[in-house]
Amino acid sequence: MSTVTAGRSTRNLVDLVFRARELSIVAALAVLVIVTVGVNGNFLSEQGVKDIFLNASILVLLAVGQSVVVITRNIDLSVGSVVGLVAFTVGDFLAADHGRGIVFAVVLGVAIGALCGLVNGLLVSFGRVPALVVTLGTLYVIQGVDHYIAHGRQINAVDLPPALLSLGNGTVFGVPYLPMIAVLVMLAVGYYLRSYASGRDFYAIGSSPEAAALAGVAVRRRVMAAYLFSGALAGLAGVLWLSRFGTVVADAANGWELQVVSAVVVGGVAITGGVGTVYGAALGALLLTTITSALVVLKVSPFWQQAITGALLLLAISVDRLLALRVARVLRRRNSRHGS
Amino acid sequence: MSAPGEGEASPGPPPDGAPPVLALAGVSKAFGAVQALREVSLNLYAGEAHALAGENGAGKSTLVKTLAGVHRPDAGQVLLDGEPVEFGSPADAQQAGVAVIYQEPTMFPDLSVAENIFIGRQPKAALRRIDRRAMHGRAAELFKRLGVALDPEQPARGLSIADQQLVEIAKALSRDARVLIMDEPTAALSGNEVTRLFNVVKALREQGCAVLFISHRLDEIFELCQRVTTLRDGGWIASEPVAGLTHDDLIRRMVGRDLDNLYPKQETEVGEVALKVGRLTREGVFTDVSFEVRRGEIVALAGLVGAGRSEVARAVFGVDRWDAGTVEVNGERLPPASPTAAMSAGLALVPEDRRQQGLVMDHSIERNIGITGLKALRRGPVISRAAERDRARDWAIRLQLKFSRLSDAVNVLSGGNQQKVVLGKWLSTKPDVLIIDEPTRGIDVGTKAEVHRLLSQLAADGLAVLMISSDLPEVLGMADRVLVMQEGRLVAEIPRERATEESVMTAATGGTS
Numbered sequence: 001m002s003t004v005t006a007g008r009s010t011r012n013l014v015d016l017v018f019r020a021r022e023l024s025i026v027a028a029l030a031v032l033v034i035v036t037v038g039v040n041g042n043f044l045s046e047q048g049v050k051d052i053f054l055n056a057s058i059l060v061l062l063a064v065g066q067s068v069v070v071i072t073r074n075i076d077l078s079v080g081s082v083v084g085l086v087a088f089t090v091g092d093f094l095a096a097d098h099g100r101g102i103v104f105a106v107v108l109g110v111a112i113g114a115l116c117g118l119v120n121g122l123l124v125s126f127g128r129v130p131a132l133v134v135t136l137g138t139l140y141v142i143q144g145v146d147h148y149i150a151h152g153r154q155i156n157a158v159d160l161p162p163a164l165l166s167l168g169n170g171t172v173f174g175v176p177y178l179p180m181i182a183v184l185v186m187l188a189v190g191y192y193l194r195s196y197a198s199g200r201d202f203y204a205i206g207s208s209p210e211a212a213a214l215a216g217v218a219v220r221r222r223v224m225a226a227y228l229f230s231g232a233l234a235g236l237a238g239v240l241w242l243s244r245f246g247t248v249v250a251d252a253a254n255g256w257e258l259q260v261v262s263a264v265v266v267g268g269v270a271i272t273g274g275v276g277t278v279y280g281a282a283l284g285a286l287l288l289t290t291i292t293s294a295l296v297v298l299k300v301s302p303f304w305q306q307a308i309t310g311a312l313l314l315l316a317i318s319v320d321r322l323l324a325l326r327v328a329r330v331l332r333r334r335n336s337r338h339g340s
Numbered sequence: 341m342s343a344p345g346e347g348e349a350s351p352g353p354p355p356d357g358a359p360p361v362l363a364l365a366g367v368s369k370a371f372g373a374v375q376a377l378r379e380v381s382l383n384l385y386a387g388e389a390h391a392l393a394g395e396n397g398a399g400k401s402t403l404v405k406t407l408a409g410v411h412r413p414d415a416g417q418v419l420l421d422g423e424p425v426e427f428g429s430p431a432d433a434q435q436a437g438v439a440v441i442y443q444e445p446t447m448f449p450d451l452s453v454a455e456n457i458f459i460g461r462q463p464k465a466a467l468r469r470i471d472r473r474a475m476h477g478r479a480a481e482l483f484k485r486l487g488v489a490l491d492p493e494q495p496a497r498g499l500s501i502a503d504q505q506l507v508e509i510a511k512a513l514s515r516d517a518r519v520l521i522m523d524e525p526t527a528a529l530s531g532n533e534v535t536r537l538f539n540v541v542k543a544l545r546e547q548g549c550a551v552l553f554i555s556h557r558l559d560e561i562f563e564l565c566q567r568v569t570t571l572r573d574g575g576w577i578a579s580e581p582v583a584g585l586t587h588d589d590l591i592r593r594m595v596g597r598d599l600d601n602l603y604p605k606q607e608t609e610v611g612e613v614a615l616k617v618g619r620l621t622r623e624g625v626f627t628d629v630s631f632e633v634r635r636g637e638i639v640a641l642a643g644l645v646g647a648g649r650s651e652v653a654r655a656v657f658g659v660d661r662w663d664a665g666t667v668e669v670n671g672e673r674l675p676p677a678s679p680t681a682a683m684s685a686g687l688a689l690v691p692e693d694r695r696q697q698g699l700v701m702d703h704s705i706e707r708n709i710g711i712t713g714l715k716a717l718r719r720g721p722v723i724s725r726a727a728e729r730d731r732a733r734d735w736a737i738r739l740q741l742k743f744s745r746l747s748d749a750v751n752v753l754s755g756g757n758q759q760k761v762v763l764g765k766w767l768s769t770k771p772d773v774l775i776i777d778e779p780t781r782g783i784d785v786g787t788k789a790e791v792h793r794l795l796s797q798l799a800a801d802g803l804a805v806l807m808i809s810s811d812l813p814e815v816l817g818m819a820d821r822v823l824v825m826q827e828g829r830l831v832a833e834i835p836r837e838r839a840t841e842e843s844v845m846t847a848a849t850g851g852t853s
C-alpha cells in the first residue's frame with residue numbers, strides 16, 4: 001500500500017513541477033503587464049494589446065513546430081531562414097500575377113516549408129547527422145537561396161493582393177486572424193500530442209531513443225515527421241509574415257530561430273527531450289513578445305531586450321535544473337524509505 | 341526443416357511433432373572483429389520453458405536481440421512456425437508475438453508507468469484517441485495479476501530497478517505474447533518477487549506460450565525450465581532436457597575447461613591496510629558501508645545488480661558525493677567528491693562501462709594510456725609524444741596487449757584488449773589501491789584468464805585490489821574475501837575458504853533463495 005501512496009505523491013509532485021512552469025509564466029506575464037501599465041496606461045490600449053497578439057502569433061506558430069522537434073530530443077535552427085525564404089518567394093509569386101488566390105499562396109508556402117523540413121528530417125533521421133549541425137547548415141543554405149532569388153529586390157505591399165494583406169491585419173468580431181490561427185494550431189497540436197498514440201511516440205523518443213527503438217516505435221519516421229511539421233509550420237508562418245508586413249526583403253526573420261528556441265525552453269520544453277507541452281512553448285513565446293513591447297513602452301533601450309531574453313533563458317534552465325535535482329533527491333529518499 | 345550448419349547442432353526433436361514457434365537455424369553474427377554468434381541453432385516450442393546458459397560474453401544477449409529483431413543474422417535463418425522470416429525491426433518481431441524483457445530495463449522516464457507498458461498500443465476510444473482511463477485500468481489489472489502495488493499514473497522516473505523490471509514484465513504480459521524472452525529478469529528481484537514472477541511465467545507456459553529464460557542463477561533454470569541450450573564463446577555447445585543434468589554438468593558445458601585455469605589465484609602475503617572505508621552513506625543509495633582492503637589482497641564486492649556496489653566504488657573514488665562516513669587511503673583521509681585527490685592518494689578506478697567511462701574510444705592506444713599521467717609526460721609546457729609512446733609501449737608489453745600499432749584507435753580492439761588498455765591507463769599511475777568494476781564483462785574466455793592472471797600478479801606485487809563482479813565463479817575463483825551487498829547495505833563478509841555459490845547468493849538475496 002505504501003508504494004501506491006508513495007507513487008501518488010510522486011505523481012503530484014511531478015505534476016506540480018510541470019504545472020508550476022505554465023503558472024509561473026502566467027504570473028510573470030501578469031507582473032510585467034501590471035508594472036508596465038503602471039508606468040504607461042496606453043500599454044493596455046486596444047491597439048497595444050492587438051499589437052502584442054499579432055506580434056506573438058508568428059512566434060507562437062514557430063514555437064509550436066519547434067516544440068515537436070525538441071520533444072524528440074532534436075532541434076531545428078533553420079526555421080528563421082524558412083520564414084524568410086517563404087515570405088519572399090510567395091510574395092514574388094503573388095506580385096507576378098494578382099489573380100493568384102490566397103489559398104494557393106498558403107499551400108505554396110507550406111509546401112516550400114515542408115520541403116525544407118524534409119531535407120532536415122532526412123539528414124537527421126536517415127543520415128544520422130546531429131540535428132544541431134544539420135539545421136545550422138540548412139539555416140545558411142536556405143538563407144543563401146533566399147538571397148539568390150531576391151537578388152537585392154524587395155516585395156512591396158502595393159504589389160500584393162488585398163485579400164492577403166487583410167489576412168494579416170483584418171479581424172472577425174474584433175479578433176485578428178493571426179492569433180486565431182496560432183491558437184487553433186496550438187490547440188490542435190497540443191491535443192494530438194497528448195491524445196494520440198503517434199503523438200506520445202514523440203515524447204517516448206525524446207525520453208529514451210534506445211527504449212523507443214526497442215519498443216517498436218518508428219523512431220526515424222517520427223523524427224522525420226517532426227521536421228516535416230516544423231518546416232511546414234515555418235512555411236505557414238512565412239506566408240503570415242508576408243501578409244502582416246507586406247514589405248519583405250531577403251533577410252526577413254533573420255535570427256528568429258534563437259528567439260523560437262528561447263520561447264520553447266522558457267516555456268518548459270526540456271532541451272533534452274521528452275518533457276513539455278506546446279501550451280507552455282506558446283506561453284513562452286507570448287512572454288518574450290510582451291517583454292519586447294513592454295521595453296518599448298518603458299523606454300528601455302532595445303539593446304537591453306536581447307540581454308533580458310538571455311537572462312530569462314538562463315533563469316528558466318537554472319530553475320529546471322534545480323527542480324530536477326530536487327525531484328531526484330526526493331525520489332531517492334522515498335525509495336530508500338519504502339524499499340523496493 | 342532446413343539443416344543447420346552442422347548436423348550435430350540440431351537442437352533435439354519436438355515434443356509433439358509440431359514445428360517450433362520460433363527457432364534459429366545456423367545463425368552467425370559478428371560485430372567488427374568479434375564473432376558474437378557462430379552457427380547457433382535453437383528451437384522454442386509452445387508450452388515449453390527453454391533456458392539459455394552461458395558465461396558472460398557467450399553470446400546470449402546477441403542471440404536474444406536476434407530473436408527480437410534488433411540484430412539481423414549475417415548467416416542462417418530465423419524461423420517462425422517453421423517458416424523463415426526476416427525481422428527487419430523490433431516492431432516486426434513484436435507483431436509476430438515475440439515479447440522481450442531485456443537485461444537492462446528500457447524505460448521512458450518521462451512517461452507514466454501505464455504509458456510505458458502500452459506505448460504504441462494504447463487502448464483507443466472514438467476517433468482513435470487514447471483512452472486513458474482504459475489504459476490505466478488495464479495497467480492496474482496487470483499489476484494485480486502480478487501481485488504488485490504500483491500506481492499506473494506515476495511517472496517511471498525514480499522507480500527502483502525491481503519495479504522497473506516488473507513494469508517490463510507487465511509490458512510483456514500485456515502483449516499476449518506467443519514467445520516470451522527474458523534476459524536475466526530476476527537479477528534485481530528479491531526472493532518473493534522471483535516466486536511471483538515464476539508463477540506468472542508458469543501460467544503463461546501452460547497457456548501455450550514459449551518461454552526463453554536466461555539466468556545466472558542455475559537453481560532457477562532447474563526450477564523453471566524443461567530444456568536448456570548452452571553457448572560458449574558464441575558457439576552452440578548443447579541443447580538437452582534439464583531433467584538428468586546436474587549443476588556441475590551445466591557449468592562444465594558453459595565453461596568448457598577447468599576452473600583452476602580460468603582463475604589463476606596466487607598465494608600472496610597480506611600487508612597493511614591500504615583502503616579503509618568507514619560507515620560510508622549516500623542517502624537512498626547505500627548505507628553504513630565499512631570495510632578494509634589490505635595490500636596483496638583481492639577483495640570481491642558481490643551482490644545483485646542494483647545492490648549499490650558500483651555506487652560505493654564511485655563514491656570512494658570521489659565521483660559521487662557521500663553524505664556521511666570516511667574513506668582513508670594509506671591512513672590518509674580523502675576529501676569527499678574529489679577524484680583528483682583520490683588519484684594522488686594512490687587510488688585507481690577501472691569503471692564498469694569501459695566504452696562510456698573508461699576509454700576515449702576514437703583516440704589511440706597511447707593517448708588513452710597517457711591520459712592519466714599527463715603531468716609526468718610533460719616536457720616544459722608541452723606533452724612529449726615520445727614519452728607518451730614509451731609509456732604506452734611499456735604497458736602494452738607488460739599487459740600482453742594485442743595490437744598492430746600504438747597509434748590505432750582503441751575501438752578497433754576486442755573487448756578484452758580494450759579492458760587491458762583501461763588497466764594500463766590506471767596502472768601507469770602506480771596506484772596502491774585498484775578498484776575494478778566488472779573486470780571481465782563481455783570479454784572472451786581466453787582473455788578473461790589473462791586479466792585474472794594479471795590481477796593476481798598485481799596483488800602478489802603488493803597492490804590492494806577491490807573487485808566488483810556479478811560473475812560468481814570469478815568472485816569465488818579470485819577473491820581472498822567476499823563482501824556481499826544487498827539493497828545498499830553490506831550484509832556479509834565471507835572468507836575464501838567458506839565462500840560458495842550458495843553462501844554468496846544467500847547473502848545477496850537476503851537469505852530467501
